[in-house]
Amino acid sequence: MNNRLLSGLIGLTAGIAATTGAAVALWPKPTPPADLRPLEINPDTPAVRSGNLTFDTIGLRCGIITVVGTHAEHWAKGRLCRVRITVTSQDSVFGEIDNNLHRLTLDNGRTLPLDREATQIKRQPLETEVAAHGQITYDLWFDLPKNTRPTNLHVRANEEEPPATIPLPERDWTEGSA
Known part of the structure; x- marks a missing residue:
């Protein structure tokens, strides 16, 4: 394998890893629902x-x-x-x-x-x-x-x-x- 191809693959892999890491860090995380008691509902209202x-x-x-x-x-x-x-x-x-x-x-x-x-x-x-x-x-x-x-x-x-x-x-x- 020539050095140019190897360098290109390493660069591509690093770019994909950086993009994936940024997406994971910046992607909105869902808020877990509160533990509801029996017969209680989540009002789902804004604060x-x-x-x-x-x-x-x-x-x-x-x-x-x-x-x-x-x-x-x-x-x-x-x-x-x-x-x-x-x-x-x-x-x-x-x-x-x-x-x-x-x-x-x-x-x-x-x-x-x-x-x-x-x-x-x-x-x-x-x-x-x-x-x-x-x-x-x-x-x-x-x-x-x-x-x-x-x-x-x-x-x-x-x-x-x-x-x-x-x-x-x-x-x-x-x-x-x-």
Whole structure:
């Protein structure tokens, strides 16, 4: 084999390797789906930002008739809805989060505050903080009147920031406990 041909093959092989390496490094990687709980769906909604916090819904389940914890039981007045969210700080300081500022909008236009009893029974935070450039995941609980569906979740970083709206998928929910 002559030297020119050998040099050409080596160059071609190096070029293919470099191109393949660049493609692997730059190709978008699919985000793995969150581990869903029984009867929970992935809302598949875009993350939204309020102030220096980004909110992302990663799980949704409604139609829950009761919640049971180690210290109490709570029956819904209508049907409970659990929204699992991940909050990410985009700032270099801790972010304070008051979950009482979030609201769930229903298909009849009514907005609901957080259900404090279900939240406390399931040991989820009413108020919390997220570390600088950190992330925290937890559940928001709402008690929906019967025959209503959630349409949007409005989240706020704090009282000074305007709320951001996360549209929720329409769905018929089976009943059950959590």
